[in-house]
Amino acid sequence: DIQMTQSPSSVSASVGDRVTITCRASQGISSWLAWYQQKPGKAPKLLIYAASSLQSGVPSRFSGSGSGTDFTLTISSLQPEDFATYYCQQANSFPLFGGGTKVEIK
Amino acid sequence: QVQLVQSGAEVKKPGSSVRVSCKASGGPFSSYALNWVRQAPGQGLEWMGAIIPIFGIANHAQKFKGRVNITADKSTTTAYMELSSLRSEDTAVYYCARDFVRVGGTSFPWFDPWGQGTPVTVSS
Numbered sequence: 429d430i431q432m433t434q435s436p437s438s439v440s441a442s443v444g445d446r447v448t449i450t451c452r453a454s455q456g457i458s459s460w461l462a463w464y465q466q467k468p469g470k471a472p473k474l475l476i477y478a479a480s481s482l483q484s485g486v487p488s489r490f491s492g493s494g495s496g497t498d499f500t501l502t503i504s505s506l507q508p509e510d511f512a513t514y515y516c517q518q519a520n521s522f523p524l525f526g527g528g529t530k531v532e533i534k
Numbered sequence: 535q536v537q538l539v540q541s542g543a544e545v546k547k548p549g550s551s552v553r554v555s556c557k558a559s560g561g562p563f564s565s566y567a568l569n570w571v572r573q574a575p576g577q578g579l580e581w582m583g584a585i586i587p588i589f590g591i592a593n594h595a596q597k598f599k600g601r602v603n604i605t606a607d608k609s610t611t612t613a614y615m616e617l618s619s620l621r622s623e624d625t626a627v628y629y630c631a632r633d634f635v636r637v638g639g640t641s642f643p644w645f646d647p648w649g650q651g652t653p654v655t656v657s658s
Contacts, residue, residue, distance in 0.1 A: 462644040464579075471629055471648035472579065483646065515579055519643035522595060523569065523581040 430454055432518055434526030440534040447503040449529045451516035456496045460520040463492055463501045466528075467512045475514075476501065506531070536561035538630050538649035545655045551618040554652045556630030563611040564588040566641045567633040570604060570615045572626040573651075584633075585613060620656045627651040 431454040441447050451461065459479040464472035474483045476492035479499055489504045503510055511533055516526040541555040556568065569584040583594035587606035594602050603616040613630060629652075631645035 460643075464645075466579075471631075471651055472645070473648075474634065474644055474646040477634060477642065477644040517579075517644070522593070523584075523643060523645075525571075525579040525581065528578045 430457065430518055430521055430524060432516060432524050432526040434516055434529055436529060437527065438530040438532060440532050441506050442534045443506055443508055445506045445534075447506055447510075447531060449501045449514055449516075449531075451494075451499045451501070451526050453497045453499075453518055453520075457518045457520035459495050460518055461492075461494070461499050462517045462519065463490075464515045464517065465510075465512045466515065472515060503531075536563075536632060536647055538632065538647055540628075540630060540649040540652045543653040543655075545657065546620050548621055548656055548658055550620050551616055552620060552654050553614055553616040554628050554630075554654070556613045556615075556649050558611045558613070558632070562635075564606075564608050565639075566635055567643070568606060568613040569631045569633065569645055570602075571629045571631055571645070573629070574623070574626040577626075582615065582628075587613065617654075622656050625654065625656045627653050 433452045461479045463476040466472040480492045491502045493500050513528050513530045515528050537560050539557050544552050546552050564587040567584045567586045570582040583604045585592040585604045585606050592604040606613040630649040633641040634644040634646045635641045
């Protein structure tokens with residue numbers, strides 16, 4: 429079975445910082461990866477799909493990259509509304525989420 | 535724009551069953567997979583299974599096989615997830631989410647939109 433490992437599990441950052449979150453698959457998944465943002469008490473929101481495609485309406489400060497086993501979500505300039513938990517999800521086989529990364533205020 | 539509206543919060547006893555509904559409106563229902571994802575308190579997201587209503591056949595995560603039953607009613611555009619033999623570890627928020635559909639109708643196994651979530655508490 430594919431395993432998805434996200435790192436770090438949490439990160440403290442300030443408004444304006446560049447934040448990078450990584451997701452590693454235990455075997456190659458091509459570009460079958462999505463990223464979600466979740467705020468407390470809310471459903472997850474799709475940010476990035478197919479590893480690097482920005483979902484409609486998502487600010488361009490969010491970007492995704494990678495293929496195969498290693499993937500990255502980058503927030504180029506952190507905004508107050510970006511403090512949330514982020515999850516990767518592989519879709520090469522049955523859907524599986526990473527463990528999540530909480531982006532906290534420094 | 536498809537919207538998914540779920541049924542309300544549930545409190546159940548250990549050993550019982552719970553059924554959560556997810557009604558779709560505003561867009562196509564039958565041709566695209568409807569997934570169920572749960573989130574235990576303070577924990578991450580866990581995919582449970584999915585159904586494509588037009589086919590009526592569900593896939594389930596191995597962990598839930600034998601305990602989960604996912605169905606769909608095309609006439610009411612509503613999907614259901616029933617989880618049986620409940621235990622305290624099943625306390626979670628249960629979400630439905632549709633496969634992402636691009637303009638043109640092609641679907642992909644990313645999840646958008648999502649329902650608002652249904653809290654299920656299992657407690658004696």
